[in-house]
Amino acid sequence: MSAVSVRLIVNGRESTVQVHPMARLLDVLRQDLHLTGTKEGCGEGECGACTVLVNGELANSCLMPVLQADGARITTIEGLAPRAGELHAVQKAFIEHGGAQCGICTPGMILAAVSLLERHPNPTNEDIRNGLAGNLCRCTGYMRIFEAVVKART
Amino acid sequence: MRAYLPAYDLVAPASLSEALQLLSAAPGALRPFAGGTDLMVLLEAGKLPESKYLGLWRLGELRGITETAAVLSLGALTTYTDVLRHATLQREFPLMYRAAAETGGIATQNHGTLGGNIANASPAADTPPALLVYDAEIEIASVRGTRRVPYARFHHGYKKMDLAPDELITRIHLPRRPAPALAYYRKVGTRRAQAISKVCLAVTAGADAGRTLRNVRVAINSVAPAVIRCTRAEAALEGHALDAASRQAAVDALAADIAPIDDIRSTARYRLRVAQQLLAEALESRV
């Protein structure tokens, strides 16, 4: 079979890519669009390192065939900062409160946190744990990630 | 990523009728693909059958939750997030809500579908026990028309189901009933979130004025080739008052309903013992 044309609006910018329809959105973002901020940790939808926002909702980009994202608005970590040189409140909180150690889970974790705060502007501890349950971190034990989320909303 | 991508193809028609036409023209050579949360995992492990796939996500007819006085009807593409956001579902079918909340993390809940979950037919699926106790009915379509199957009769073996290669699950119907006196759902997974079940039990029962149990439903996953109703356990309770004797009879009968195995996640002995203890816990409530 041959490549198909898929239209993606990534971080506000429209691109059309010629790709295999079943290519993972993760690979299209990283290789075709050169946005390497989204990471592969497991390739089975368990770790959440590949998390992006698709039409405003969390998605594991390693589980999404690119054809399924045709026409969708996608936000990756590169698209989070409000302006060049500025950081999103969640990004700042992660730096300040130790939410990132090795950093590989961080892009996905930050997007999950952003999505959580959009749905729960005043999250309880349970909301935070639940909202981030799909993003695994091996370094932090989650404590400082939770703190960063709490501090980001204030 | 262990798939040889050139061996696969994927198309996504815009309407149900087009989808059914495509399926009928190539029976067995075209396989349905809903959310992708199961199939893409297989793809990446190099285990997805090499084939052409039919993406269903554009089919509006398969989306949406509608209500009549008698029935709540869920489109096959209803996601777990859709279930979690639906007030009537949460109120009238709380075990569906519980099942959705226990499935994966939020990203999985956003993209996994009920129809996909049913068609994937994992014996460890978490929503089917709730569907079984709620007497769900599956609506199936093909170019030949539509038909309905009680979900309790849909699976008949490991990954064997009443669904022809050119058919699609289109809707899941839940009959609306008065709230049961007893409603229990508990999933025992490998951890608290993002876990595959080791065993998951759902129980509902009504009680009449004399506190006799009526319409007892006991459903369980991970202890048989498919998710099943525990008919012997149900029979031990149906028409009886809930007391120590009927509880014990049901727990004992459960052992004959199930056939747990040792696998990568757990053991047969553990599943048997915990299934029985879950049932005992379910039956502790007063009705």
Next chain:
Amino acid sequence: MRASIVGTAVPRKEGPSKVTGAAQYVDDLTLPGMLHGVTVRSPAARGRIRNIRFADGLPWQEFTIVTARDVPSPNRIALILNDQPCLADDLVNHAEEPVVLLAHPDKHMVELGRRSVTIEIDPLPSVHTIDDALLARTVVWGTDNLIKSYLVSRGDVDAALRSAHLVVEGEYETGAQEQLYIEPQGIIAQAGPDGAVTVWGSLQCPYYVHKALTSLFGLPAERVRVVQMETGGGFGGKEEYPSHIAAHAALLARKAGRPVKLIYDRAEDMVATTKRHPSRTRHRTGLDRDGKLVAMDIDFVIDGGAYCTLSPVVLSRGTLHAAGPYFCPHVRIRGRAVATNTPPHGAFRGFGAPQSLFALERHMDVVARQAGLLPHELRRRNFIVQGQTSAVGQVMRDPVEMDLLLDRALALSDYHAKVARFQKENAGHRVKKGIGFATFMHGAGFTGSGEDLLASVVEVEATAAGRVRVLAASTEIGQGTNTVFSQIIADALQIGYEDVDIAQPDTAAVPNSGPTVASRTAMVVGRLVERAALSLKKVIVDAGLLREPYTPAEFSDACRKYISTRGPLRTSARYEPPPGVRWDDEKYQGDAYGAYAWAVYVAEVSVDTTTFETRVNDFVAIQEIGKVLHPVLAAGQIEGGVAQAIGFALYEDVVWRDGRMANGQMTNYIMPTSMDLPPIRVFFEERPYAHGPFGAKGIGELPLDGAAPAIANAIEQAVGARVTRVPITPEVLMEVLERT
């Protein structure tokens, strides 16, 4: 003198690049003309390679193919014993052993290639358990399957046991554990026309890889270059395994004449790379009438897998921690590492100590119960104190305040009240609660003469722009190397934290400051950073360009002036052992470690008797660590380590089938999620260590030692189950309770 930067929570040095997705990990890098590599591995645990078959129908001429025939002699990856082949030649000794390497420009075609190579093996008898290895009816390594043994001997253990008032025996086991860094392993290799090799990778120890490549290819040091990319977690799993991947990628790159990217997917990483050594420990413990230890007879065995790798050192650390933070006049510790036909085990944070300390601290509760003593009472009567000598003959010259730590730990965890409350309430509840603790220590730095042999070097330079740059091979892998080094420089030179840069670890540019392991980076290398910085300042001061007190701007000016008039400004510092540290490798006696961190961890658990699931509800971790260099980083190390240790204790079970990990996916190898972990409450005490930078001791591995025994002790208290192995899965707990 301005306020200290050391001891404050400055922002992580590379934080901005990590939170914006700009940080470059190895898979983010692409080189022109790059090929994709894969590894074809043995399907059998042991046997003779009869044939390697390449299926028909593939364009094999497009592939680069490498087998043992392409590997220079000796076909070995250099580490300790050099027994491990780079590629299996005639024999395979474990499942997933690398046999064939393939490269192709197309990622999908290379995967098709991997499936299309069949390695036909005539099986040989194989060994899969510690017992079978010890019995040695089938010998799979050396003459008797024994990779290494140590004997620590003090006093007369047998006589002491004979005359003891009470003798308590126990046997304890720990399973394998996968490091599960979220970034899988990977290397990109490029070969020059002269055979020179450059590799970029996810790794902890650039100079280990460098040594492996210079050895394998017979290249001089300057023709091999190893560059560490941003690394997504290591925990020991990227200590020595990257040398294999680098060798493989380099072989392909040299043969193909094009760069090769060799990245493992998760499934391959899980089944093929190293894990924590499984262990079995037997204790025979003698007490006198006063509850004091008179004899400790310890037999500690670890499963090394098919090749030696780092087993001697893991065994060493496990052996040296086996008697714990106690004083006992008669001790025998027999340590052995045996070979089995399993993918070789390797470094994982803790490195033998989590295994031997699990056994010890679990056993101490068992001993207490049999002696009619409360667990904390038994500990208090036996803690080693300053001035006493440890089992291996180390005089505790620095303060040891285990009593104080225990007091604080029990108070912070509300231990006594909870013991009483749970005892009362458990009878009426299906979910039963318990609280348990462990008291332990962890030696920082390499054992004994190890640091002398490493002879680590750090360089510090001033740049033409007037900034200060640290040149070290120590890697940032999340633990905060870049941040801590910057803090040390800032305070040593009284300049701004922002004025410091850390050079990317690149063997072409930085000296060998030793591996990033053994809880040594802050304590040992940090001290070298401090000394090199002070030397640099001395150079400028001696040149008359700087006088105290000065501002950071004046310091910067002085550097610029020096460089423009005299040339490069670079100083170095080489490791010097602290005075009076003596270690005898032959007798296995003396000052095992320069410094110890001391700790008490308390775990409160709930055990659901309906499902046999254990949940940790609260966790208190208190430790004395010399100096808290950075409160957020230090707490982060403890929290993250405790999380891994909770995984070790309750969730992380490697399922073995035919010598191969059968549950090699993240869906079936269970690591805790955010929903599974308790609040982890961290507290520090500081007793400055004279030879650590600003008094700091190493802490990276300490947290792995205490959680598992604390949890096991808590479970026994909750439900009366005499748990003796980890992980304590619900299935295991159910069996233990049924037997109780």
